[in-house]
Amino acid sequence: MRRxxxxxxxxxxxxxxxxxxxxxxxxxxxxxxxxxxxxxxxSVNMVIRGGSLGRSTNVRGISDVxxxxxxxxxxxxxxxxxxxxxxxxxxxxxxxRNWTGTLQLVNxxxxxLQYKLSCSDSNHVHEVDILPAYNVVExxxxxxxxxxxxxxxxxxxxxxxxxxITEQVKLVKSATxxxxxxVRLVKYWANREVNRPNDKILKSFFLEIVVISLWKNRxxxxxxxxxxxxxxxxxxxxxxxSLRILWPDIYTVSSYYDIxxxxxxxxxxxxxxxxxxxxxRQHDHVMTCAKKVLRRLEASRSGR
Numbered sequence: 346m347r348r349x350x351x352x353x354x355x356x357x358x359x360x361x362x363x364x365x366x367x368x369x370x371x372x373x374x375x376x377x378x379x380x381x382x383x384x385x386x387x388s389v390n391m392v393i394r395g396g397s398l399g400r401s402t403n404v405r406g407i408s409d410v411x412x413x414x415x416x417x418x419x420x421x422x423x424x425x426x427x428x429x430x431x432x433x434x435x436x437x438x439x440x441x442r443n444w445t446g447t448l449q450l451v452n453x454x455x456x457x458l459q460y461k462l463s464c465s466d467s468n469h470v471h472e473v474d475i476l477p478a479y480n481v482v483e484x485x486x487x488x489x490x491x492x493x494x495x496x497x498x499x500x501x502x503x504x505x506x507x508x509x510i511t512e513q514v515k516l517v518k519s520a521t522x523x524x525x526x527x528v529r530l531v532k533y534w535a536n537r538e539v540n541r542p543n544d545k546i547l548k549s550f551f552l553e554i555v556v557i558s559l560w561k562n563r564x565x566x567x568x569x570x571x572x573x574x575x576x577x578x579x580x581x582x583x584x585x586x587s588l589r590i591l592w593p594d595i596y597t598v599s600s601y602y603d604i605x606x607x608x609x610x611x612x613x614x615x616x617x618x619x620x621x622x623x624x625x626r627q628h629d630h631v632m633t634c635a636k637k638v639l640r641r642l643e644a645s646r647s648g649r
Contacts, residue, residue, distance in 0.1 A: 352571050356526045360533045362405045362469070369464045370398060374410055374471065376446070377462065381414050381475070385439040387432065388417040390480070395510040397549045398471065400517035402528045404536070409472045409549055410462075413507040415480045425479045426504050429456055432477045448473075456504060478507040487512075487616075491601050494619055502619050512616035517553055520560060521567055528556045530571070531578055539634045546631060551622040554612045555581060558590045576642055582635035585610050585628050592618075 395411035610623035
C-alpha cells in the first residue's frame with residue numbers, strides 16, 4: 346500500500362478487476378459456455394457458471410471458474426457416474442478438434458476437465474473446471490437429496506456436488522460489494538502469503554464462506570470497517586483448528602450425520618451439509634501466516 350492509501354482504495358486499485366477486465370473475462374468464458382451448449386456431441390440442458398468469477402469475487406490476474414454442464418440424456422446420479430468417462434472423452438475430444446483460441450488442458454479427474462484459459466485483451470488467466478452433472482435438485486427437494494446422500498460413500502457424494510452450484514452462487518451474490526471486496530482482499534493475502542505454486546492450501550470458496558459467515562453473524566450490515574473485519578478474519582484463521590462454521594438457518598446437519606465426529610476445522614458448504622470446505626492439511630502454516638498479519642496490523646496501529 347502507498348503511504349496515505351486506505352485499505353479500500355488499495356483493494357480497488359490493486360485487487361478488484363476493472364470493468365474492462367471483467368468484460369473481457371465474461372466474453373471469453375461466454376465463448377466456452379456457448380461451445381459446451383452447441384458444439385459438443387452431448388445434449389446439454391444448460392451451463393451454470395460458478396467459481397470466483399461466477400460468484401463475482403475474482404481478483405485481478407487469475408480467476409477460478411466452474412462450468413457445470415447439466416446433460417439431458419442422464420437420468421440419475423448413478424447413470425452420470427457410470428457414464429462419466431465417456432462423457433469426459435466426448436467433451437475433451439470436442440475441444441481438441443473444434444476449439445479455436447488459447448485453451449490448455451492441465452488435468453482430468455474422474456468427474457472433471459480442468460483447463461487454463463487466457464483472456465484475449467489482458468493478462469488475466471482463468472482456471473476452468475468443466476463438470477458434467479445431473480440436475481437432481483430439479484426433481485427432488487434439497488432435504489430429499491440430502492437424505493439420498495446419507496447412504497452414499499464420500500466418492501459418490503462428489504458426483505452430487507455440482508448440483509448445488511445455483512444455491513452457492515446465490516448466497517455469495519447476495520452479499521454487498523464491500524463484502525465481496527473483503528473476500529477479494531483475503532484471497533489476495535492467501536495467494537501471496539499462504540498458497541504455493543501448484544498447491545492451493547486455502548481455496549476460494551472456503552475463504553468466501555469465512556467472510557460471508559462473519560457478515561451474516563454480524564446481521565448482514567450494508568457498511569462496516571474493512572480494516573476491523575479483515576483483522577477479525579485473520580484472527581479466525583490464526584486459530585484455524587478451532588474454526589467451526591455451520592448453517593443452522595439453512596439446514597440441520599444433525600439430521601444427516603453427527604457433525605461432532607468431524608474434527609476441526611469445519612466450514613460447511615451452505616448448500617451441501619456433506620461438504621467441508623475447510624483445509625484438511627497445512628493448518629500450522631495457515632495459522633502462522635495469519636498471526637504474522639495480526640502482528641503487522643498491531644505494529645502499524647501502534648506506530649512501530
